[in-house]
Amino acid sequence: MALIKTVRGFAPKIGKNCFLAENATIIG
Incomplete structure (x- = not known):
């Protein structure tokens, strides 16, 4: 599973x- 991290309140948006x-x- 991919690791998705939030940085300084920003999270990446991943499309469908x-x-x-x-x-x-x-990293967002």
Whole structure:
């Protein structure tokens, strides 16, 4: 599962048709 982190109150917005790899890290 991708790791999605919130930074300074900002969270990434991931669309419905977006593919994230198992080892992905998304930082907002």
